Amino acid sequence: MVASRDRIVVTNGYLQGLGLICRALAGRGARRIACEDPSSVEEGRIAARAGLEAVRVPVDGRGLRVDLLAAAEVDAVILTPAHQHPTGVVLAPDRRTALIAWLRAAGAIAIEDDYDAEYRYDRPAVGALQGLDQDHVVYAGTVSKVLAPALRLGWMVLPPSLVDSVREEKLLHDQGTARIEQLAFAQFLLRGDLDRHLRRMRTRYRRRRDAMIAALAESLPAATVRGIAAGLHVTVELPGPADEAAIAAEARSRGIALATMGDYWTGGHYPPTLILGYSQMTEARLRSGVRELAALIPSTGGDIREPAAWRPGAA
Amino acid sequence: MVASRDRIVVTNGYLQGLGLICRALAGRGARRIACEDPSSVEEGRIAARAGLEAVRVPVDGRGLRVDLLAAAEVDAVILTPAHQHPTGVVLAPDRRTALIAWLRAAGAIAIEDDYDAEYRYDRPAVGALQGLDQDHVVYAGTVSKVLAPALRLGWMVLPPSLVDSVREEKLLHDQGTARIEQLAFAQFLLRGDLDRHLRRMRTRYRRRRDAMIAALAESLPAATVRGIAAGLHVTVELPGPADEAAIAAEARSRGIALATMGDYWTGGHYPPTLILGYSQMTEARLRSGVRELAALIPSTGGDIREPAAWRPGAA
Numbered sequence: 001m002v003a004s005r006d007r008i009v010v011t012n013g014y015l016q017g018l019g020l021i022c023r024a025l026a027g028r029g030a031r032r033i034a035c036e037d038p039s040s041v042e043e044g045r046i047a048a049r050a051g052l053e054a055v056r057v058p059v060d061g062r063g064l065r066v067d068l069l070a071a072a073e074v075d076a077v078i079l080t081p082a083h084q085h086p087t088g089v090v091l092a093p094d095r096r097t098a099l100i101a102w103l104r105a106a107g108a109i110a111i112e113d114d115y116d117a118e119y120r121y122d123r124p125a126v127g128a129l130q131g132l133d134q135d136h137v138v139y140a141g142t143v144s145k146v147l148a149p150a151l152r153l154g155w156m157v158l159p160p161s162l163v164d165s166v167r168e169e170k171l172l173h174d175q176g177t178a179r180i181e182q183l184a185f186a187q188f189l190l191r192g193d194l195d196r197h198l199r200r201m202r203t204r205y206r207r208r209r210d211a212m213i214a215a216l217a218e219s220l221p222a223a224t225v226r227g228i229a230a231g232l233h234v235t236v237e238l239p240g241p242a243d244e245a246a247i248a249a250e251a252r253s254r255g256i257a258l259a260t261m262g263d264y265w266t267g268g269h270y271p272p273t274l275i276l277g278y279s280q281m282t283e284a285r286l287r288s289g290v291r292e293l294a295a296l297i298p299s300t301g302g303d304i305r306e307p308a309a310w311r312p313g314a315a
Numbered sequence: 316m317v318a319s320r321d322r323i324v325v326t327n328g329y330l331q332g333l334g335l336i337c338r339a340l341a342g343r344g345a346r347r348i349a350c351e352d353p354s355s356v357e358e359g360r361i362a363a364r365a366g367l368e369a370v371r372v373p374v375d376g377r378g379l380r381v382d383l384l385a386a387a388e389v390d391a392v393i394l395t396p397a398h399q400h401p402t403g404v405v406l407a408p409d410r411r412t413a414l415i416a417w418l419r420a421a422g423a424i425a426i427e428d429d430y431d432a433e434y435r436y437d438r439p440a441v442g443a444l445q446g447l448d449q450d451h452v453v454y455a456g457t458v459s460k461v462l463a464p465a466l467r468l469g470w471m472v473l474p475p476s477l478v479d480s481v482r483e484e485k486l487l488h489d490q491g492t493a494r495i496e497q498l499a500f501a502q503f504l505l506r507g508d509l510d511r512h513l514r515r516m517r518t519r520y521r522r523r524r525d526a527m528i529a530a531l532a533e534s535l536p537a538a539t540v541r542g543i544a545a546g547l548h549v550t551v552e553l554p555g556p557a558d559e560a561a562i563a564a565e566a567r568s569r570g571i572a573l574a575t576m577g578d579y580w581t582g583g584h585y586p587p588t589l590i591l592g593y594s595q596m597t598e599a600r601l602r603s604g605v606r607e608l609a610a611l612i613p614s615t616g617g618d619i620r621e622p623a624a625w626r627p628g629a630a
Contacts, residue, residue: 011489012490012492015489016489172357174334175464179465181493
């Protein structure tokens with residue numbers, strides 16, 4: 001048994017860690033890796049750059065379609081079980097169990113991006129998959145959401161079989177992550193400052209989330225709002241036919257920052273969906289921004305749902 | 316003409332930059348890259364990892380054997396012209412001219428690791444190759460020697476044709492270098508603190524170098540000491556037959572840190588050579604350390620030379 005502190009590699013944020021893992025997996029013969037559909041464009045590109053073929057596996061209202069992994073003939077899978085990025089869905093308990101069973105049967109590796117796990121508002125925190133199987137799950141965390149992406153500070157807890165090869169990749173990549181941030185973050189943790197910071201920010205972000213939901217209910221009552229239980233953004237499915245890219249372009253030209261489902265790596269046919277962050281704005285600014293955004297969209301009835309109500313995606 | 320500030324990419328130290336360049340070169344069809352013989356083991360491995368075949372080209376007393384590059388059929392070359400690592404040789408003026416001519420004729424790229432350029436003790440600074448041809452030379456600098464490797468802060472000035480692809484590689488690598496160090500270093504530069512720091516350290520390191528040379532002359536008079544004009548280490552060629560690896564192992568077991576020529580990537584048949592750093596020790600500690608080291612080596616006559624007296628290597 002390798003102690004967990006000996007299985008940690010510190011990285012410059014999550015995506016560097018993903019690149020290191022992909023190269024280590026390719027180095028031991030892996031050829032295909034599953035990515036969630038939808039997921040960030042960078043993940044698939046980083047996997048491809050490491051020599052792996054990235055394969056889309058759809059997400060539905062209960063998370064990644066774990067039942068499709070065997071047929072996808074992949075050696076590994078990247079997933080965001082605590083708060084799927086960007087849909088906000090939580091991986092259902094039976095799928096967690098099924099995932100672990102498949103990993104063991106296939107000798108495959110899951111890369112668990114513990115995305116937004118720290119910002120969960122209405123339910124208790126979701127446990128890490130990695131706690132269920134330390135030999136088949138890589139746990140990846142980052143301070144990007146809880147402190148700042150500019151720190152470039154992340155970490156991975158690795159299965160023992162991957163420790164040496166990932167350390168080697170990291171050394172060849174950049175000879176290690178900057179030390180000052182690591183020491184400062186260690187102090188921040190030890191003093192209990194991170195816990196205090198998270199408690200304060202959860203309260204603040206929850207208020208902003210509530211303001212965002214209220215503003216959407218008022219200004220875009222026909223839209224379906226999802227992904228509200230955790231994280232720093234909501235997804236807003238627009239009613240009827242709408243051109244999400246054109247709406248986003250027009251909104252950006254007015255200084256409203258937003259993303260759309262089409263900005264993600266997806267082969268699915270999602271209805272037009274806007275992705276709106278709320279972490280960086282006051283409640284007043286959120287209300288006026290949503291009102292301005294709504295003026296660009298034809299509106300009808302209303303529907304705000306929890307992620308569990310997410311319809312099957314491209315599956 | 317692209318302004319030079321638009322051709323800079325900030326990296327996590329020099330070796331990450333080398334990896335990015337190698338991948339960008341491989342991406343546009345490069346297949347072979349020349350490394351100096353001797354050079355650090357990591358350079359060749361990083362080039363190979365990026366898909367390039369690393370080819371050794373020997374260094375002699377006037378620097379890299381530029382005349383051998385054409386026959387080596389390489390698309391690029393990595394070199395340390397200001398203070399060859401680890402031999403300490405400066406690339407001769409006519410070789411600089413010949414290198415630029417070859418780069419232009421072959422459409423090749425030179426990666427200039429401006430290693431130890433800041434610590435030159437007895438002569439004026441050597442100008443950067445990159446000043447002679449901005450379209451064919453990548454200039455790479457780092458704060459590792461002038462401040463601390465723990466900062467992981469380096470930069471490259473790129474030929475315009477490589478800017479986009481290297482930026483793309485950097486983004487996929489780690490989404491950018493940590494910002495706090497960059498801002499702090501910019502302030503440090505702007506306030507003139509770096510210049511003050513370098514002036515202070517040059518004086519201090521020169522004293523330590525002089526103490527190292529004097530101690531070697533006293534305790535190892537038969538050794539040939541080279542690479543003394545710049546940098547933070549000297550090379551010590553041992554007289555007659557000696558097992559450098561065994562001497563180094565014995566010295567390390569007594570707490571004396573050192574390297575040997577065999578620790579570098581070389582196919583050359585160098586005489587047994589120790590590589591001794593002097594930057595981190597007081598003059599008194601240097602003297603006693605050299606005395607202790609000398610007790611492990613049979614000694615004879617003496618010879619301390621400038622790098623220009625370096626004999627041809629494996630050429």
